[in-house]
Every structure is written in structure tokens, then in C-alpha cells.
Amino acid sequence: MNLSRSSSSDLILDVDHVWKVYCRNLKRAMWYGLKDVGREIVGGGRDRSHQNLRTGEFFAVRDASFQIRRGECLAMIGPNGAGKSTMLKMINGLIKPDSGSIQISGKIGALIELGTGFNPILSGRENIYINAAVLGMRKREVDSLMEKIVEFAELGHVINDPIKTYSSGMRVRLGFSIAANLRPELLLMDEVLAVGDVGFRMKCFKHLNELVKQGVSIVLVTHAVGMLQRVATRSVVFGQGKIVHDGDLETGCTIYEEMLGASDRIRAKKKEESGRAGEIGSVEVCNELMEPQAEFETGEMVRLRIQINAREKIKDARLVVALCSPVHGVLSSVSTPYQGIHFDVDLPGRVITLEIPKIPFLIGAYHFNISLFGPEKVDFYHRSSLRGVFRIVGPPTDGNGYGINGITKLQHSWKING
Amino acid sequence: MGTEFEKSKPNGEDEQPITVARRIPETSEDGNSEVAETLGHTSRAVITYSAQSSIRNPVQLIRDIAMDFWLGRELAWRLFLRNIRGLYRQTLLGLFWAFLPPIANTAIWIFLRQANVFSMGDTQVDGTVYILTGMILWQAFIDAFQMPLAMLNKNRNLISKLNFPRESLLLVGIGEVLFDLLIRLLLLIPAFLIFQVTVHASILYAPIAILGLVLLGAALGLLLMPIGSLYQDVGRFISMVLPFWMIITPIIYVPLTTFPGSLLNWVNPASPLLLLARDWLLLGTTSHFATGLIFGAAAIPILLIALVVYRISIPVLIERMTA
Numbered sequence: 001m002n003l004s005r006s007s008s009s010d011l012i013l014d015v016d017h018v019w020k021v022y023c024r025n026l027k028r029a030m031w032y033g034l035k036d037v038g039r040e041i042v043g044g045g046r047d048r049s050h051q052n053l054r055t056g057e058f059f060a061v062r063d064a065s066f067q068i069r070r071g072e073c074l075a076m077i078g079p080n081g082a083g084k085s086t087m088l089k090m091i092n093g094l095i096k097p098d099s100g101s102i103q104i105s106g107k108i109g110a111l112i113e114l115g116t117g118f119n120p121i122l123s124g125r126e127n128i129y130i131n132a133a134v135l136g137m138r139k140r141e142v143d144s145l146m147e148k149i150v151e152f153a154e155l156g157h158v159i160n161d162p163i164k165t166y167s168s169g170m171r172v173r174l175g176f177s178i179a180a181n182l183r184p185e186l187l188l189m190d191e192v193l194a195v196g197d198v199g200f201r202m203k204c205f206k207h208l209n210e211l212v213k214q215g216v217s218i219v220l221v222t223h224a225v226g227m228l229q230r231v232a233t234r235s236v237v238f239g240q241g242k243i244v245h246d247g248d249l250e251t252g253c254t255i256y257e258e259m260l261g262a263s264d265r266i267r268a269k270k271k272e273e274s275g276r277a278g279e280i281g282s283v284e285v286c287n288e289l290m291e292p293q294a295e296f297e298t299g300e301m302v303r304l305r306i307q308i309n310a311r312e313k314i315k316d317a318r319l320v321v322a323l324c325s326p327v328h329g330v331l332s333s334v335s336t337p338y339q340g341i342h343f344d345v346d347l348p349g350r351v352i353t354l355e356i357p358k359i360p361f362l363i364g365a366y367h368f369n370i371s372l373f374g375p376e377k378v379d380f381y382h383r384s385s386l387r388g389v390f391r392i393v394g395p396p397t398d399g400n401g402y403g404i405n406g407i408t409k410l411q412h413s414w415k416i417n418g
Numbered sequence: 419m420g421t422e423f424e425k426s427k428p429n430g431e432d433e434q435p436i437t438v439a440r441r442i443p444e445t446s447e448d449g450n451s452e453v454a455e456t457l458g459h460t461s462r463a464v465i466t467y468s469a470q471s472s473i474r475n476p477v478q479l480i481r482d483i484a485m486d487f488w489l490g491r492e493l494a495w496r497l498f499l500r501n502i503r504g505l506y507r508q509t510l511l512g513l514f515w516a517f518l519p520p521i522a523n524t525a526i527w528i529f530l531r532q533a534n535v536f537s538m539g540d541t542q543v544d545g546t547v548y549i550l551t552g553m554i555l556w557q558a559f560i561d562a563f564q565m566p567l568a569m570l571n572k573n574r575n576l577i578s579k580l581n582f583p584r585e586s587l588l589l590v591g592i593g594e595v596l597f598d599l600l601i602r603l604l605l606l607i608p609a610f611l612i613f614q615v616t617v618h619a620s621i622l623y624a625p626i627a628i629l630g631l632v633l634l635g636a637a638l639g640l641l642l643m644p645i646g647s648l649y650q651d652v653g654r655f656i657s658m659v660l661p662f663w664m665i666i667t668p669i670i671y672v673p674l675t676t677f678p679g680s681l682l683n684w685v686n687p688a689s690p691l692l693l694l695a696r697d698w699l700l701l702g703t704t705s706h707f708a709t710g711l712i713f714g715a716a717a718i719p720i721l722l723i724a725l726v727v728y729r730i731s732i733p734v735l736i737e738r739m740t741a
Contacts, residue, residue: 030649030738033648033735033737034644034648037644037727037731037735040471040472040473040730040731040734041471041473041726041727041731042473043471089736090467093581093733094579094580094733094736095733095736096468096734097467097468097469100468101468101469102466102467103464103465104464104465104466108465108581110579110580112579112580119504121503121504121507121508122503122504126500130496133492133493133496134493134496134576134580136493138492
């Protein structure tokens with residue numbers, strides 16, 4: 001894939017089969033670093049075959065490929081250590097890929113850390129010149145933008161005071177304002193949206209949306225997936241260095257939430273022990289017709305089929321089921337006694353079905369935590385977490401104030417008075 | 419309303435060396451439209467990052483280095499001003515701190531000489547001026563030698579987070595070394611007056627030798643920077659051997675002319691240019707022209723190689739900073 005020869009001239013970034021190797025062992029990393037410098041100097045290059053890892057090394061990014069077009073806002077999401085920030089660093093040219101290539105056709109602006117290079121002793125105005133120079137601007141350009149930058153940051157009253165007298169929020173505002181007014185063609189942002197007060201954050205989103213409309217492409221790296229839909233239209237999900245999803249944002253966020261759940265699930269499984277008098281057996285999420293199903297729309301019927309296994313008879317059992325989201329925790333918890341259901345579990349067990357006629361939740365991944373008790377508070381048999389994983393895949397939500405958004409669909413109506 | 423960028427390249431021929439691509443389009447009065455206008459270009463700078471070593475295309479590499487020195491000049495100037503302003507804004511004595519180390523060092527050696535701890539040999543000018551000049555030159559060489567690693571360590575945060583012309587840091591570093599040197603050289607004016615040193619015309623060529631001394635120091639420091647950045651042992655070792663290095667450099671005594679002592683003038687890279695510069699500053703005649711010229715000439719290829727090493731090693735070093 002060669003951008004300069006490619007007919008699609010609106011391609012701004014082309015990441016092509018990129019691999020990156022890291023080493024966590026400090027002593028080894030230092031030694032490898034020295035060897036790498038030596039190898040580069042004699043022209044050896046670093047295009048190592050994928051299997052050829054040295055002791056202690058691992059792939060931080062494996063075989064990643066994706067493209068970004070003009071005016072696209074892409075979110076890179078994934079758990080910690082999945083390779084997002086490494087990818088961003090390679091796109092920004094800070095570090096080199098170990099295999100594959102990255103082509104960028106346009107001017108890059110990066111907001112990796114706001115206010116890198118601020119000198120606390122100097123005034124805000126002096127620091128604007130320094131920061132802008134680091135980002136590649138000349139004095140003349142800064143002069144013409146100075147008012148705009150100060151105004152956007154809402155710091156007109158303190159701009160001639162030393163930076164060390166600023167609050168952290170003020171520094172962040174100044175940093176974003178400088179970078180936001182640079183107008184690159186590809187803007188890279190790493191976790192910078194999670195800062196500042198709500199009002200300023202909204203202003204930032206608005207500004208980013210305007211940039212996108214003008215044809216600027218944006219790559220966002222963040223954990224705060226809830227905010228993404230304000231700007232991003234597409235997502236690339238990283239899992240253990242690999243791209244596991246490249247497509248629409250909703251699916252991406254759902255997959256990410258599921259991945260967070262999956263890592264919890266593995267941990268939970270290790271803790272589990274066997275040999276109880278009664279335990280939660282198989283758990284299945286089904287549709288109205290009792291057919292197993294994993295994807296639903298908001299408002300559809302969800303049935304949870306729970307198999308309880310018993311080694312001894314359990315008299316007057318209680319079942320507690322909590323519906324959870326990996327991001328938000330327990331959303332709702334119900335129990336059999338609440339609806340006056342009392343049941344015994346005979347050998348070898350029985351099946352209980354929980355019916356949710358209209359699932360009220362919006363797009364996202366969900367699961368159940370199920371606990372089995374006897375009649376008394378202390379009669380605990382078994383708790384099984386992260387069971388019956390399912391997804392709500394539609395209808396779409398809207399973060400721009402034209403539809404509904406959040407976790408749950410609220411029953412509501414509007415009245416216009418007067 | 420075209421941008422400056424477009425004006426200079428009216429036919430959309432902005433196919434430039436890759437480093438230019440970092441430049442942000444200039445902004446016009448109607449701030450919002452310039453991106454759209456720039457986007458209208460069909461041919462544009464394309465940056466490619468791959469695993470291949472850039473040394474395979476040495477001509478391009480040298481051109482990129484030169485281009486980044488040029489593009490980094492304004493940033494370097496800003497950072498230089500920042501450091502200088504920041505440096506003295508929170509001090510009571512201000513610029514006086516630039517003078518203090520060579521005065522203190524000279525005072526110590528003058529005291530030791532007067533106590534007959536060592537003999538200097540025939541210095542031809544007053545011993546105080548002789549030592550002071552040597553100290554100032556030595557300090558400049560050592561500052562330059564330690565500058566690359568110090569620059570890298572001081573700006574770790576900046577380097578590992580932002581992509582900017584890395585060469586600008588070297589400009590800042592050299593600028594700071596020369597700034598301190600110039601301030602210290604001012605000390606020679608009262609020293610010349612007090613100790614009645616005759617000023618020779620050769621003082622006019624002294625800056626060439628001094629510049630060579632500083633560049634040679636910086637080049638050697640640059641070559642050590644990758645190892646020094648990975649292994650702190652290097653920094654510790656250097657600070658340990660510096661006093662010995664100073665002793666084997668003829669600063670507080672006249673250079674040895676008899677074998678094997680004279681050998682030191684050839685193996686110690688600090689010696690030849692320092693001796694040449696000092697002779698030109700103080701004596702008017704020199705017997706170190708040939709060695710000085712050789713070392714000065716050698717500084718140029720060494721510096722070029724050092725710049726290549728610097729540029730190539732930075733991405734690898736960033737990796738290890740964060741890994």
C-alpha cells in the first residue's frame with residue numbers, strides 16, 4: 001500500500017502490518033537498547049521476523065493494520081497494556097515499528113500530554129510561545145493566534161502571571177487551547193479528554209467536532225468510553241496487542257466492556273472451589289422462545305435459565321440475581337422471596353428461569369451475578385459471578401442531545417407548559 | 419486568502435523532505451478556512467515510518483539533520499531564552515553565578531601554588547591570568563562534553579511525548595555553553611588590566627580555536643550519549659574521572675615538552691585546542707598550531723558522525739525510557 005501512488009487521496013494514515021516488541025526486564029531492555037542503537041548505526045535495521053523474540057521480550061503490538069481517512073474521528077480503545085499508546089507513539093514518530101510500516105500524508109499535531117514544556121516561573125504568555133514552538137509554530141503565527149488561544153482557555157485575567165500560580169485545571173485549559181488552535185490535519189490525543197471541568201470539556205468536544213467537520217482527522221486514545229460518542233465515529237479495539245475490532249463505535253465499546261468483564265471472569269474462576277452442597281450450574285441467556293441468544297435490543301424479552309445442582313436437598317432455597325455492567329457495576333438486583341417465590345431444590349437439582357419482559361438497558365455489554373442461599377441470612381451455598389453474558393446492540397443511542405443516552409431507557413413523557 | 423505556506427508553493431508543489439511535514443500550516447485572518455484550503459492540495463508530504471534504518475540512505479539522512487537544525491532554530495531560541503530567564507529569575511546573585519566557578523577554581527590553584535604545592539613552569543604571563551584562562555576554556559570544553567546527556571535527561575518528558583526537531587536541543591545546549599563561556603570570558607578584561615597583560619592581534623583568531631574546542635567536546639559527548647542514557651554508570655564514571663582529566667590537561671602548568679609527558683598533548687582530546695586558544699588569547703605566538711589544527715579538523719567528521727548517532731539513537735532511547 002503506497003499512499004503517494006494510491007488513488008484514494010483522502011487517505012491520511014495507513015498503518016500496515018505493524019509489529020512492536022517491548023521488554024519489561026529493565027537490565028535486558030538497557031542491553032537490547034544498546035544493541036539496537038549499534039545495529040541501526042551499521043544499517044542493520046530492525047525488521048525482525050515475527051517469531052524471533054529475544055529472551056524477555058513480548059509483542060506490544062502485533063500485526064496491526066488500519067487506515068484513517070480525512071475528517072474521520074477514530075477512537076483507539078482497549079484495556080491497559082493492550083498496545084494503544086504504543087501505537088500512538090509510533091504514529092507520532094516517537095518510536096519506530098519493528099516490522100511493517102506507517103504512512104502519514106499530512107501534518108500531525110499531537111496532544112499526548114497537555115502542557116509538556118511549561119516553565120512554572122515564566123508567565124502564561126511566555127509559556128504559550130514556548131509550547132507553540134515545541135509544537136512547530138513560529139512567533140509570527142503565535143502572535144496572530146495569541147488572543148484566540150487566551151480567550152479559548154478563558155485565562156485573560158491571569159495570562160501575565162507565572163504559571164506556577166495557576167491551578168492544574170487552568171494549566172490543562174491553556175495546554176489544550178494552544179494545541180487545539182494549531183490546526184493540524186491529523187490530531188493525536190492520548191487521554192487528554194478526561195481532564196478539566198465539565199464545562200470546558202464540552203467546549204473541547206465542540207471544538208473537536210468543528211475540526212472534524214473541516215476535514216481534520218482525529219485519533220483518540222481513552223478509557224473513558226462513555227464520552228467517545230460525542231466525537232468519535234469509528235473505533236479500533238486493541239486486545240493484547242492485536243486489533244480485535246475495527247468498525248462502528250457502539251460495537252467497539254461493547255467489545256471493550258466485554259474484555260474488561262472477561263479478565264474479571266478468569267480471576268473469578270480461579271477462586272472458585274468445588275464440593276458444595278448446592279451450586280449454580282449452567283446459566284443461559286435466552287429469548288422469548290427460550291432459545292439461547294446473546295444479542296438483544298432494548299425493550300426485548302430476556303430470559304435467564306439457571307441450573308441449580310444439589311448434592312443435598314436444599315429446603316426453602318433463595319436465589320439472588322444481580323444484573324451488572326462491567327463498567328458501571330450492579331445495575332439491579334432481584335431475589336425470589338421478593339415476589340413470594342419459595343422453592344426447594346431436590347437431588348440432583350432443578351432449573352429456575354428469571355424473566356425480564358422488557359430489558360430497559362441501552363447499548364452495552366451486561367452479565368449476571370447469581371447467588372444461592374437457604375432460608376436464613378447465613379445459609380449461603382454458592383455465588384457465581386459474570387454469568388450469562390449478553391449484549392444490547394440496538395437501537396442506537398445519541399450523545400449529542402437528539403436521542404436517548406446513558407445506561408437505561410427511562411419511561412418518561414414531556415409536557416410543554418404555558 | 420491563502421496561507422503563507424501556499425504562497426511560497428503556489429503550484430501545490432509541497433512535496434518536501436519528510437521532516438517538513440511536521441510544520442503546521444500557517445494561519446490567516448479567517449482562521450477557520452485554512453485547513454480546508456490546505457486539504458485541497460493533491461500532492462502532499464508523505465511521512466513513512468518503518469523498521470528500516472535511516473542510515474541506508476545517508477544523503478537523505480544528512481539532509482534531514484540539516485533540515486531539522488533549520489526547522490528547530492526558533493524552538494531552540496525559545497527554549498534557550500526560557501532556560502536563561504528561568505535560571506536567573508529565582509536567584510539573588512543572578513548572573514554572578516556564571517562567574518563564580520572559574521573564580522573559585524582559580525583561587526584554589528593560586529593558593530596551592532603560593533603554598534608551593536606544585537610548580538607551573540614558565541607561563542610567560544602572570545600565573546593567575548594563565549590559570550584563569552585555562553580554567554574558563556576547560557569549563558567550556560567540559561560543559562560541552564556533558565551537555566548532550568544533560569540535555570537528554572533534562573528534557574526526557576518533552577522528548578518522549580512530543581515529536582519536534584531533536585536537533586534543536588543541541589542548539590540550545592551549545593547556545594548555553596557559549597553563553598556561559600562568553601560571560602566568563604568577561605572576567606579576562608579586569609584580569610588583563612590588573613595583571614598588565616599585553617593584548618596581541620592573535621586574540622582575534624582565538625574564537626576559532628575556542629569554537630573548535632566546544633564542538634569537539636560536544637561531539638565526544640554526543641557519541642557517549644546513547645550509552646550514558648541507558649546506563650547511569652557512564653555519568654557517574656565521568657564525574658569521577660573529571661578531576662583527573664583536568665590534571666592531565668595543562669591548565670595549571672605549562673604543557674610538558676619532554677617524552678613521555680608530551681604524549682599527553684596527543685592523547686588528551688581537550689589539550690591541543692585548549693592550548694592553542696590560550697596561546698592566542700594570552701601570548702600571541704603558539705607552538706600548538708599543528709596539533710590544534712589536526713584536532714580542529716578532526717572535530718568536523720567526529721561531529722557529523724556524532725549527529726548521525728544522536729538522531730538514530732533517540733527513538734531507541736525513547737522506547738527504553740518508557741518500557
